[in-house]
Amino acid sequence: MNLVQDIRINLWDLVTPVAKTLDMMSPAVAEHNLRVAFLALRIGEELPLSAEERREIAIAGALHDIGAFSLSERLDLLDFEETRPMQHSIAGYLLLKDFKPFSRVASLVEFHHLPWNQGEGRTCRGKPVPLGSHLLHLADRVAVLLPKGPEVLEQVDRIMSAILKYKGERFAPECVDAFSRIAGKDYVWLEIASSAMESVLRRDLSFQIAEIDMEGLLELSRLICRIIDFKSAFTATHSSGVAAAGGALSRRAGFSSRECRLLEIAAYLHDLGKLAVPSEILEKPGKLSPREWNIMRTHVYYTYQVLDSIEPLAVIASWGGLHQERLNGSGYPFRYTREQLPLGARILAVADVFTSLAEDRPYRKAMTREEATGVLRGMAGSGELDDLLVDLLIRHYEEADSCRAAAQAKSVREYEEFRSALGGTSAWW
Numbered sequence: 323m324n325l326v327q328d329i330r331i332n333l334w335d336l337v338t339p340v341a342k343t344l345d346m347m348s349p350a351v352a353e354h355n356l357r358v359a360f361l362a363l364r365i366g367e368e369l370p371l372s373a374e375e376r377r378e379i380a381i382a383g384a385l386h387d388i389g390a391f392s393l394s395e396r397l398d399l400l401d402f403e404e405t406r407p408m409q410h411s412i413a414g415y416l417l418l419k420d421f422k423p424f425s426r427v428a429s430l431v432e433f434h435h436l437p438w439n440q441g442e443g444r445t446c447r448g449k450p451v452p453l454g455s456h457l458l459h460l461a462d463r464v465a466v467l468l469p470k471g472p473e474v475l476e477q478v479d480r481i482m483s484a485i486l487k488y489k490g491e492r493f494a495p496e497c498v499d500a501f502s503r504i505a506g507k508d509y510v511w512l513e514i515a516s517s518a519m520e521s522v523l524r525r526d527l528s529f530q531i532a533e534i535d536m537e538g539l540l541e542l543s544r545l546i547c548r549i550i551d552f553k554s555a556f557t558a559t560h561s562s563g564v565a566a567a568g569g570a571l572s573r574r575a576g577f578s579s580r581e582c583r584l585l586e587i588a589a590y591l592h593d594l595g596k597l598a599v600p601s602e603i604l605e606k607p608g609k610l611s612p613r614e615w616n617i618m619r620t621h622v623y624y625t626y627q628v629l630d631s632i633e634p635l636a637v638i639a640s641w642g643g644l645h646q647e648r649l650n651g652s653g654y655p656f657r658y659t660r661e662q663l664p665l666g667a668r669i670l671a672v673a674d675v676f677t678s679l680a681e682d683r684p685y686r687k688a689m690t691r692e693e694a695t696g697v698l699r700g701m702a703g704s705g706e707l708d709d710l711l712v713d714l715l716i717r718h719y720e721e722a723d724s725c726r727a728a729a730q731a732k733s734v735r736e737y738e739e740f741r742s743a744l745g746g747t748s749a750w751w
Contacts, residue, residue: 329539329634333423334381334524334531336542339628340549341384346598346624351396353519354465359383360514360523361461362454368500369457377531379454380523382430383461389413389431391553393600402466402484404492408435409744416743417552421545423532426452434458438494456494460485460501463493474515478505536583543590550593551733552740554604556683557596559733563681565589566729567715568673570722574714575669585666588642592670595624622646623655641666645674650705668708672715675701677726691719 341355362383366376389410390396399410415432418424433455436443444451467481468474482505489498504510513522534542547561568589572582596604599621603614610618626643629635644667647653649660653671656662663671679694689697695716702712715722 329536330533331539331632331634332528332531332533333542334528335632336534337381337384338520338524339631340388340546340594340597343594343597343624343628344387347393347396347600350400352470354400355384355387356520356523357465357468357514358386358458358461360519361464362458363523363526364504364510365457365461365497365500366454368503369453369496371454375454377527378427379430379457380527381424381531382427382434382454382458385418385424385427386411386414386431386434386458386462388417388549389415391601393602400466402463404435404463411435413740413744416740417545417549421541423534423538424545430454430458434462437492438490439492440490443494453494453496457497457500460493460497464501468514470515474511475508478511481505540583540587540590543587546594547590548736548740550596552737553596553599553601555737557593557604558737559730560677560681561590561593562733563677563726563730564592564670564673566725567677567722568670570718570725571673571711571715572666572669574718574721575665575711581666584637585641585669588638588666589670589673591629591638592625592642592645592674593621594628594642595621595626598624619654626655637666640664641670645670647671648706649708652706668711672698672707672711673722675707676715676722680723680726681730691723695719 338356341359342353345351345354345356359380360383363376363380366379371379387396387399387410389412390399391410391413395410411432411434415428418428418431430452433443433446433451436446436451436455436459438456443456464481464485467477467484469477482502485493485498485501489495513519547565551557551559551561565586569582569586572585577585599618603610603618606614622643622645626639629639629643632639641664644656644658644663647656647658647663647667648671649663649668651657651659676694676698679689679697682688698707698712698716701707702709
């Protein structure tokens with residue numbers, strides 16, 4: 323197998339597709355995260371911030387809404403007046419804080435809806451609030467006011483008036499003054515309203531932001547896994563279970579340690595496209611409607627497109643992004659057949675089905691060993707799953723199930739800690 327020998331990826335090249343996928347949840351929020359990143363970067367250039375602080379603010383802008391899991395919450399956040407408690411800020415902080423390169427980014431996200439309140443917003447719960455959080459708050463609200471399309475220049479005065487109205491009350495005066503200085507520059511508005519915005523951000527940020535290696539990518543994939551899975555109690559442990567079961571199966575299939583590591587990363591990211599699926603659909607207890615099922619099916623295509631757009635992740639894309647394909651051509655989204663599916667994708671397909679059968683779902687309880695093996699044998703017999711891999715998993719069922727169960731038990735604890743922390747958010751602000 324011809325694999326990249328030394329994966330090194332610019333962190334911004336991974337942040338951008340995650341931000342874009344989050345914004346695929348609805349046309350109403352399209353490009354919101356990248357618009358906030360762009361505005362935060364431009365406003366930051368007018369403030370006495372270091373280059374590193376500006377980079378972190380841009381990353382925070384791209385990821386600031388990762389804690390908003392439902393479509394209703396994302397749409398509520400488009401209300402300029404911010405009438406709803408901002409629990410998603412705390413959720414974003416909790417998700418980001420343990421990934422070392424994002425530790426300061428997490429703090430920016432934590433307070434990005436905290437009002438300035440005539441200076442009281444300098445601290446919260448006895449903690450100093452970074453100026454970058456207030457900058458992010460302003461950039462987020464400006465982005466909400468921005469129209470879609472080339473008529474943006476006609477709206478600048480309206481946007482400026484709305485922001486000035488709350489100077490000192492909701493927005494830090496220093497940030498508002500910095501925004502006033504960029505508001506008169508036509509290129510800022512034209513770039514943010516055009517298809518050039520993403521390439522401009524990449525030009526300005528990619529060479530400044532550090533690369534990560536294989537271990538860094540593994541840690542980031544675990545972070546993204548939590549962001550994906552914690553959207554719903556029913557998916558809170560799924561990707562970690564697939565990674566564990568897939569790892570056990572890949573070792574039995576003869577993968578090298580490096581290949582096993584790549585497969586683990588692919589498993590953590592295999593449902594990346596679910597960031598675009600509202601939690602209302604993921605948690606629906608009954609059968610999905612045809613429209614809901616079509617939305618659910620899109621997640622695999624988005625996963626593949628996001629990963630395949632990053633050249634060093636081509637192998638991971640071909641494994642994680644094809645896990646819903648079937649050897650007999652009945653899968654989706656490409657209807658690939660046996661000859662087109664690499665071994666890694668086949669392993670993940672078996673691991674994904676196995677894990678799904680072994681866990682509770684909104685519409686059924688976890689299956690017994692006998693029930694699960696019956697389904698797996700049936701899918702192998704119909705030509706959907708690789709029969710040799712299914713046979714291999716069944717022969718080593720206890721090993722695969724033990725790995726899955728241990729990984730998912732750990733994820734349950736992490737999810738419960740996450741929900742417990744969120745439960746006390748009313749006392750945070």
